[in-house]
Amino acid sequence: MEYHHASEMNGAVEDYLKMSKHNGWCRDEKESKNAADEDKLPHIEKAYTTILSELGEDVDREGLLRTPLRAAKAMQFLTKGYKETVQDILNEAIFDENHEEMVIVKDIDLFSLCEHHLVPFFGKAHIAYLPNKKVVGLSKLARIVEIYSRRLQVQERLTKQIASAISEALEASGVAVVIEAVHMCMVMRGVQKMNASTVTSVMLGTFN
């Protein structure tokens, strides 16, 4: 870019800083959170190596050579919701709109980890809200689901957290969240019921 005057450049720099400040604190925070992740990785990796050898496996065989690292990274990905906040993702996507009819986003694929057995549970989330002059970008509802589901969770708490987050962010007249999920801890082990699914719901405001 060409600047004819220093003040122009200062203006451009200021604009850039303003732009990056908005994402940039998040970016700095994100960078420091990523760095914290990197620091923790060797510990988690070592723990997985212990688990593999205690299960009776041969940690030096070809298929398992990098498994501790992969499993550690996978686990960090599956719990990445801890690093994210609703504020980060919602900040700009709330719009004033004169709409008071129900808005539903359904069949949002959801993947989480059971906090009791560290085994996945997955299913679909359906979200409805009655706007009170404010609507939210539709994908943000799915992002809120992601934030809370990518953690060690209990389905009841997950449902409530999603509902509360939307309610607080939008000050909506009513919010309803229904989650239907299959828990691998029930399917793969324990009672071993293949076709059982769990449904939880939270109804706030006028939905109640």
Next chain:
Amino acid sequence: MRRRTAGTADPVLFNGHLTGRFDSGPCVRRSAEAPATGTVRRSDPQPPGAEVDPHRPAASSVMESWREERTRSVEDNEMSLPAIAAAYTTILRGLGEDPQRQGLLKTPWRAATAMQFFTKGYQETIIDVLNDAIFDEDHDEMVIVKDIDMFSMCEHHLVPIFGRVHIGYLPNKRVLGLSKLARIVEIYSRRLQVQERLTKQIAVAITEALQPTGVGVVIEATHMCMVMRGVQKMNSKTVTSTMLGVFREDPKTRDEFLRLIRS
């Protein structure tokens, strides 16, 4: 075409399709410092994909070697549990969670027990499962057991794999108890696995136990490592198959099998 021999003791050759021991993969080892449990340390098995010795052992000696198979025992499980639980506590802390909060207090123990359950295939031997359920029956039409639910663990990411197994075989005067096919699936799937190897291990085990004219195994599975992370493709499925003997050589037999498992 397979060479059929007159007697029942002679080995069955499948044009070298059988590659290596059925139990290639994990070698169950305990450290030298562990208290003696009276078990013998086994030498390393052949790596997967190794070419088989052309002089295949007879069925009875295969059964004998299965009898000597070293497995993880219930005592081994009890001894390892504290170490695995401690490892899970480290993992929880490393992920930024508080292992002392109410929901997570007993999680390391639960997760350790769960993981031992998911790898209980190492505790079981084929001989225990099969020993009494091979019957002489004058039946040489196809036998299929399909839609066997299968749950395994990806050995690369330690994340579940689940799906269905379809097994078909053409008996050669010997049939197997039907639930034993499902039990063979359980033994090999409850391990750290790769879907290709799992398919082959099931097929080879049935072949070595029964010497049938042919065996076909098809597995259709969803890999959570692809669905929950990585590429994140929700609807993708992985299909692998192993066809041995007449299932491999005769297209009509194979077609009949594939058609029957599809419906």
